[in-house]
Amino acid sequence: MSSNPYNEEALEWIALAEQSGERLDKFITDSIDDAAVSRTQVQDWIKSGAVEVDGKIGKANYKVAEGNRIVLQIPEPADAAILPEAIPLEVIYEDSDLIVINKPRGMVVHPAPGHSSGTLVNALMHHCKDLSGINGMIRPGIVHRIDKDTTGLLMAAKNDLAHISLAEQLKDHTVTRKYIALVHGNLPHDQGTIDAPIGRDANDRKLFTVTDRNSRHAVTHFVVLERLDDYTIVELQLETGRTHQIRVHMKYIGHPLAGDPVYGRNKTVALNGQALHAAVLGFTHPRSGERLQFEVPLPADFEHVLNSLRIR
Template identity: 60%
Template structure:
């Protein structure tokens, strides 16, 4: 294995912190799971000794981390049909279907939105590297809807600034379990990694970021509510976590909702319906709206018919 770099750290004032957690914090943009793999491959030593990920670091510990050279990744263009709602020389807006992953990740380098974008669009920004060209923001695999794509680095920077300043309009439609009595509301609860199940997010005060979700009731059914949701912040799984937090989980959500799949869904009923932003070159505000996907409409029609039969 080719070693790209060797990092040496002398621990300062640390007590009762796991080695993998400590290194994930110290080495910027390196995940805890990646650190655990390095430890298992004997690429991490503490005081010249092999240790386990759960080792508790102490003040004065000398930690040596050998970082392997990254594998060369090649993401290939693929002729996958996608719905490009808008395109010019700087940006594109794409309506992503449910079930499509936005960008490649280890173990999954094909069939993603990025593979399709590389086939259909001549240029994509390079800021996020080979894996995520053009990708300014993401939505979950089983969330459908609109995404803005940067076709050059200048556009990427300008759109990212708008995201950071919460100036992007992002409106979702979602069907949640139960009846929400108030017509509108705001959920202001910080989101971070679940303390035990690391693949999940949770409302928590530990290692979390502010998360604010605004919602408005559009339609009430028997035991369900259709919501219009506007994001003020954009945390991972934000809508899904917040709705579960107030005991109204998104219908079809296998992670934060019920395991009972009443409507035979392939994922959550969550659709990124509206995206609005200032054009990175002209400064003109642009807004795009999309129709609810067929699988979402089908469930709504079932609920509307049930509601009529009760009246």
């Protein structure tokens, strides 16, 4: 594991005119793209000297001004007791550099408040013994995430060489990520692109929404696969990877995911979570240069819902 007290990548923002006058701790809490980060956590980071404003160490009560360059280097936790756990994994591919998993519904990817065990990281630590240390002790090996109740393909790195390569491919949009989803309503177009920035919801910081305020560029492509009365099965391809991106984008265009307890509708389907499956994952192997692509079928509960809709 890395001994660096900070993660390799810093988060950086330039304050906008409408953000002038906000406290620094509130500004960062509203801006950071992770719903698990609380304002108290941000205040602790500021106290530790992890935040700079225009090159100087910031204070929590500093009032942000337009044009301020704010940089956060997230410190690693001092005593992260993340333990290996013998949790069964469906391994799709594995070698000395990386592993590809078919994640089940209900599994959190890495430890977070309220989920200190039973996560994919706990399982990987038992299965792999060694994982890359770039993301620190809480998220060893984790290059990208999918939501707790989203099923499907996820890759993890066993060493830093693999981690850097896979992260760069994600940044350069050369990783293929295709999802299958069941959404409410009948989409008027057979295919399309949703290009809309995503940021925290101003009314509930645990949620994300399409907004121009403290947002990040987000692009999702979709193709209609099948129309089922009041529902549509779509294939979605991510160009960017923001928190809750597909769920937020589909809600934005008026077709939220079926079963989504956060962004969906009250009338829903018999699933414990959103009908979203990471079906295809493709990337270039970090060592061999070979292009790899994997595909896994829908989980049984998702398939059962679709079959029930087809015979209505």
